[in-house]
Amino acid sequence: MKASYFEKHGGPEVLQYGELPDPTPESNEILIDIHAASVNGADWKVRTNQYGRPIDFPYILGRDFSGIVSALGSEAADFKVGDEVFGVCENGQEGTYAEKIAMDQKLVALKPSNLSHLDAASLALIGLTAIVSIEDCLQLQKDEKILIQGGAGGVAGFAIQLAKHIGAYVITTTSATNSDYVKALGADEVIDYKTQDFTEMVSDCDAVFDTVGGDVAMRSFEVIKSGGRAAFIASGFKAPDSPRDDVQSLRPDAQRSRARMERVAELASNGVVKIPERQIFSLSQAQEAHRISEGRHLRGKLLFEIKE
Numbered sequence: 001m002k003a004s005y006f007e008k009h010g011g012p013e014v015l016q017y018g019e020l021p022d023p024t025p026e027s028n029e030i031l032i033d034i035h036a037a038s039v040n041g042a043d044w045k046v047r048t049n050q051y052g053r054p055i056d057f058p059y060i061l062g063r064d065f066s067g068i069v070s071a072l073g074s075e076a077a078d079f080k081v082g083d084e085v086f087g088v089c090e091n092g093q094e095g096t097y098a099e100k101i102a103m104d105q106k107l108v109a110l111k112p113s114n115l116s117h118l119d120a121a122s123l124a125l126i127g128l129t130a131i132v133s134i135e136d137c138l139q140l141q142k143d144e145k146i147l148i149q150g151g152a153g154g155v156a157g158f159a160i161q162l163a164k165h166i167g168a169y170v171i172t173t174t175s176a177t178n179s180d181y182v183k184a185l186g187a188d189e190v191i192d193y194k195t196q197d198f199t200e201m202v203s204d205c206d207a208v209f210d211t212v213g214g215d216v217a218m219r220s221f222e223v224i225k226s227g228g229r230a231a232f233i234a235s236g237f238k239a240p241d242s243p244r245d246d247v248q249s250l251r252p253d254a255q256r257s258r259a260r261m262e263r264v265a266e267l268a269s270n271g272v273v274k275i276p277e278r279q280i281f282s283l284s285q286a287q288e289a290h291r292i293s294e295g296r297h298l299r300g301k302l303l304f305e306i307k308e
Ligand SMILES: NC(=O)c1ccc[n+]([C@@H]2O[C@H](COP(=O)([O-])OP(=O)(O)OC[C@H]3O[C@@H](n4cnc5c(N)ncnc54)[C@H](OP(=O)(O)O)[C@@H]3O)[C@@H](O)[C@H]2O)c1
Pocket: 040, 041, 042, 125, 126, 129, 149, 150, 151, 152, 153, 154, 155, 156, 173, 174, 175, 176, 178, 193, 211, 212, 213, 216, 233, 234, 254, 293, 296, 297, 298, 299, 300
């Protein structure tokens, strides 16, 4: 199969495009012909070895996909050949920057017929992460006030729409260029982080969802009311230590499952969540896609169209 892969850690230039052996499904796995896959913020962090996790080379990146079932493991009976499915690889595994992947059937859901493969691939991991963060971890409620940091990114864009659907009041930060984009997603208030200090403009939030990390994450504690909570997805594997006794600091646990994929499918196919703005690449253009992702000013999603 054709794949984008790398044989040593490094900059975007280590990504190569070429032929690698086809995967073979284990008994509980299904083989999928991938039609579309997405680029996620974690991909360039794995490429540059930020997680320090040992990996076997050649290594194929990519966590989410949409495609068509092409073969079944001996005990995989949940789907049939020809089913259109989408999903997210198990935590700590990758491999969707490729024409094929074998994966556990329990991680995969049927793709809604009113979504294209590009649509489904663009939503899989960001949707899973936003659902886990907003619904399961923060347990956001109607009429609560939430600050979502980094509103123009993939996860935050999904989270804005989900928070509005729940009935919360949503404030988000972005640069001025993306202000109209996040308003169209439903944000009630937009703060231009380049010219405005959110700690001077926001207070008494019930919750904060931070997708930016670093100093932005730590300063977020200042705008939360007593008894409030904050969830962090860009500050490493653990939540930052809360500098306040009266505010919970949480790290969402984005466990993959078919049920969560079905929730993503439900929200998207019912129109609760729109398809993010996207830029589409071929697998041979992975270096270019990674340069944009690593620049950290992407609006929406980067996608690979692998098969039309
Ligand atoms: N833990 C998980 O399960 C999980 C899953 C997915 C993603 N993540 C992590 O979550 C983070 C977000 O990922 P993503 O793919 O959604 O988006 P992303 O591509 O990393 O985010 C880019 C966005 O961040 C905005 N941004 C950059 N600096 C900002 C600042 N100081 N204040 C406000 N906005 C700022 C940019 O907007 P402007 O251009 O307007 O600056 C851009 O729209 C990444 O670190 C990723 O690794 C974690």
